[in-house]
Amino acid sequence: MPLTTPQVEAALRRWADCLDAAAPELNRLDAQLGDGDLGATLQKCAARVRTALDAGPYANLGLLFNACAQGCARASGSSFGTLLTVAFMTLARRLENQTTLAPHDVPPLLQASLDAMSQRGGATLGDKTVLDTLAAAHDAIAGLDEPRAQHAAASAAVDETITSFRMRPNRIGRARMFAERSVGLDDPGMIAFRHMLAGIAPVDGG
Secondary structure, eight states: OOEEHHHHHHHHHHHHHHHHHHHHHHHHHHHTTSOSOHHHHHHHHHHHHHHHHHTOOOSSHHHHHHHHHHHHHHHOOSHHHHHHHHHHHHHHHHTTTOOEEOGGGHHHHHHHHHHHHHHHHOOOTTSSSHHHHHHHHHHHTTTOOSHHHHHHHHHHHHHHHHHHHTTSOOOSSGGGGGHHHHTTSOOHHHHHHHHHHHHTOOOTTO
């Protein structure tokens, strides 16, 4: 069954709640090699997304994701905040005037977001960034056409990817300057994506 715009709005509220809960962990992970503010950044984005949702309801998914993109853009100019803005804007363009989201539409949406984020941020697959978990989720749901099966497959693939990259160095961003120190550490962006994915898990009624 396709998700309706109100169901996607509800999922985004759960997404925002999940980021709030994950903020301390993300700050701690980010402090190992970065500024230590990833959790705080994503909390600001979550708050702006809630504000955007409160301004609804929205007539279609394009308008909904555009409002989320604008909210994230106002919340933070950080690298991850910018990537999140790019992802929401990509969804807004691809879902313009659409009121429902079918499961078979999810893989091309993930690919479009991945391409846009890579172009904007300059990272490529294998650099040990959020893009690697996004790609893993995309590949895992290929051929699946049921939301719960998609989410379970994506979650397992993301966990596996985080584990497989743990012993690799970061190759982009501030962490690349401490590449050797990054070996054995989880990339904060990857962990953030895992929390985001958990936040949009299917629930009864959408």
